[in-house]
Amino acid sequence: MAKVNITRDLIRRQIKERGALSFERRYHVTDPFIRRLGLEAELQGHSGCVNCLEWNEKGDLLASGSDDQHTIVWDPLHHKKLLSMHTGHTANIFSVKFLPHAGDRILITGAADSKVHVHDLTVKETIHMFGDHTNRVKRIATAPMWPNTFWSAAEDGLIRQYDLRENSKHSEVLIDLTEYCGQLVEAKCLTVNPQDNNCLAVGASGPFVRLYDIRMIHNHRKSMKQSPSAGVHTFCDRQKPLPDGAAQYYVAGHLPVKLPDYNNRLRVLVATYVTFSPNGTELLVNMGGEQVYLFDLTYKQRPYTFLLPRKCHSSGEVQNGKMSTNGVSNGVSNGLHLHSNGFRLPESRAHVSPQVELPPYLERVKQQANEAFACQQWTQAIQLYSKAVQRAPHNAMLYGNRAAAYMKRKWDGDHYDALRDCLKAISLNPCHLKAHFRLARCLFELKYVAEALECLDDFKGKFPEQAHSSACDALGRDITAALFSKNDGEEKKGAGGGGGPVRLRSTSRKDSISEDEMVLRERSYDYQFRYCGHCNTTTDIKEANFFGRRPPTWSACSRGTSPSSTACSRTPATASSPPAASTQLCGSGIPGRRAKTSRAESWKTWRARRRPTSGA
Template sequence: MSKMHRHYHWSPRTTRNVVLLQNDRPYFNIETLIRNRLKAAPQFIQNLDVEAKLEGHNGCVNCLEWSSNGRLLASGSDDNRLILWNPFYHKPALDIMTPHQGNIFSVKFLPNTGDTLIVTAAADQYCYVFDLNRAADLSSPCWKCSCHTTRVKRLATVPESPCIFWSAGEDGKILQFDIREPHECTREEKVCLVDLKNHIGASAEAKCVAVNPRRPEQLAVGASDAYARVYDRRMIKLFRIGDVSLSQNDRQIEDNLSRDCVTYFCPGHLNKFKDRKSGFTTKTITYLTFSPDGLELLVNMGSEQIYLYDLNNAQQPVYLSMPQFNKTTDQPDENKNPDSASELPSTSTTPVTYTKLSKLPKHVDEMKRSGNEFMENEKYLQAINQYSECIKLLPNHPVFYLNRATAYMRRNWFGDMYSGLRDCQQALRLDPTYVKAHFRLARALFELGFVMEASECLDELKKRFPNDATNKQIQLLSQDIQSHIEQHRNSNQNSAESPNTELSNNEMYWRTIAKDFSERFVGHCNTTTDIKEANYFGGDGSFVVAGSDEGNFYIWERPTTKIVAVYKGDTTIVNCVQPHPYLCLLATSGIDHEIRLWSPKSDEFDSENRVSYYDTTVVVNQQRMMADPFEFNASGAVCRAS
């Protein structure tokens, strides 16, 4: 095998050797590859610790932003100050008392300006642009805007447009500004790109916005619901900020958005809005960002998990899809070894599993046994990790999918039941005779509220496998389904529900065709603040990082979604986790008034900030999210819930 294949024929999942990467630099033109890998090498990830604490703010630090060259770190705070730090000397380079009269929520360097123009947004509805070359009076902005009518939560820029930026406000508007043009904040100026109130009603709030760095026509918006929206700006014309939003009675009238200008993304278990009785969920997207290659969208959802969407290959969720079944050829094989981890209806006469191998490889069988043992001891997080490793090694083995589905369904954290449903479907695709997968699919559908689909699934099971039709567990599930159907029918007959007409026709259409997620990252807690971030870490996005309500920040491996490290980053809450653009260096902030810089230490260094045993913390986080719905602090304080 050639040297190149020996060292470089691997995916981000493969263990990397930093020494080999360095030694191979003379052989190949792989400067970018090496830089990306060294930025977030696993050895570095496992040995992070606080390099310095940047002290200077007198309030919660709500936003962090690295300059394009990585030589400056900008921070905004509740104290209304904008501080530019020299991260390598661990001290402020500039300390600006801004004119803001409310908490600063977002700060961005305008690209291709030599990192001399910086824009801020705050709770006072103002956006300001500061010119760092104006040393005489840095506190006076060179450009300002108060077009938003409520708090401005996020700003976005794109490398190709140095003079243009976008803002997301809790008035439901996404505004687009070009600082080269005169601006007087009149209601006649055409700066409004999207007004969410036109489609989801008066309660609509825009929480975050991002622009695809590789495809700048794509603009993503997170709002006060579970839907991430990706607009094609080429298909949208700016309209006047003073144009009146559509009233509830004019919901049939559409604004500047055509049906083809946007794609919606939403986890399948939250995308239940198929009619006008939807209203709002308690979910709110607190942050979203595109991957470095522009092919994915990472979304942090309040009171839920972190979701990753494949922008080019995402599909609509499939709740029930039965594989083809031929009774003459697809009969269960009674000689197959039963699966010990997943439950089969106890009186079934056809124990079913599937394997093309007469015997599992020893190391895979050991992982499977370990997963089964974790399952029996109700250690579902570890069981899921073990089955996921088995799937990685033998992706066409349906037993591992069903075992993992069982672990998901028993654990039943937010999104688990739906992940279990997807694993059951995959197990059935691999083996249409897998009775246990069929039964668990029906159970998952019922638990998720898709009662008619569950009934159809169970009826099909009885038809395909008549020997199991009299099984006690199948009969009990059938009774539960029928009882629910009867109760729902009686409820509809006794009540005259008036449909909620807040949603426009286009909004209904976009929601019903929303695309499903590809990966899910679980472990953190996001209930207390509505500015909590999730970002890619590493030049190739091989890791995901996010803060949490208990004061830790988490690092997940991107391909496997496994937690690889947890660090204590704040005494209470970590909101911001911003990786350096070129180095293995992280900046974090939250409720504490200081900013922490994190860099890798030697293997011998024992980090007091590393959380070695985080399983219990993860469980508590999930229980907290399930117990406390996301709360927005209407009083204006972003640090804590009201």
């Protein structure tokens, strides 16, 4: 565990009374503390599965929503039920939220009956009922800066905004995803940045997560209403629902390409939960059917696969990166315009700066990782290589070795992480032979067959002595077979369609993707770290969250992937399946001591845990 000088914070805690809680939230999360965490109590009260939990700001109240259409407010410190009321919903409750600055008096619920209800807990009455959605309401979001305003995400593809001061019966549509992704898109989750309440994150069906600037959207609509020509448009005019710059997309770089494969395996990619870090600089995304991803909102990076050209070595000729009309590719793949600047690796230099030797303690870590690799303990090897990479980020060999471990393990997303490591190793050492070859294999496994062939040819040119090795010949045969198989399939499609180009997007309005959506997807940013869950990745109720506010340090706990700047202080926790109709609390595991559940941020990681059902 990294050493931190906390003298200044200790002095501020003594001087400022309000600094005590901030100090606790910042420094109470340590590796030993996390290892002691365990079940403290089960709160019995619901007669149906518990779908959602929500802490108040102080962390001394816990609200729960259930399939029994009741909400319960608990005293978690004493394991007592303080209040139980029927919400008026006629279906499962999926989300509960305390309205900010209301003295924990106002609670908002969203349910599968497409309704959003507002309740006054002091009188146990429902004071507002909204029925504007046409499908299940999956998530409610609030913002401290706007105490009378909240938002909802529903499976009708709409994000609605509610202002209790202006209208207590109706809401306005803030974002309509159907205008971008067709009528079949479903909004699943949303959250507001705690440091910038104008920033709204939305998760929906599909691999992309969207960030919106609420203020820009409102200003855009006000300017449209005030414009003298707002009601006069020619036939060719098209009013954009969102202004330029109001939306930013994030996606794990390998998911758009893998989407058809996942669909064939009946694995639905959908964002089940999104949340910002306490300082608002990171976004944690839970992908149902896949893994958990952390996006850095400050230091953004483009997906590596977006930099690759989408070519097709068929009868069509490639001109300026595009196929001629007798080909079948126009540069669009899975909703992405992939750049056509050609796949080129760094040229080998006559003089390459020598690799700095690892210090003795990191050399021991590397040897332990090599031993784990030899014993086919891939996850352990990855964790050890990651530990070494964190301490020696400019060592190409470590990246190359970790890429090999990823490729051997073959979990979802491993080949893409291996591709990232190979490119990093090559950037540090352009003469890294194994990284060049592994890169070609990764491209092939990620279905970039033409790019894999080009990379393999580049490898043979740089390392002619390896051009006829058994591994190189085997990869060449795999690539050739894949290209022939692909061309055969395209010829059959072309024959069936009259010889014209293959349509890459459906003409059906229900699932059509707009040009604006294509551009936004093209400009997406990649993840920083990936977390592999220890339970079923196909659940649609997975919720990982941040844990504490300690400064970022590295730790290998609960990790299965890249080295993390997010320590155990922000350990993602995947949902498990305890008995239904119960709410679980976890404690520190210290005999004779109760966990300090009043620390709101530290306890946000324990979300609703329930058995998957058809209503989830």
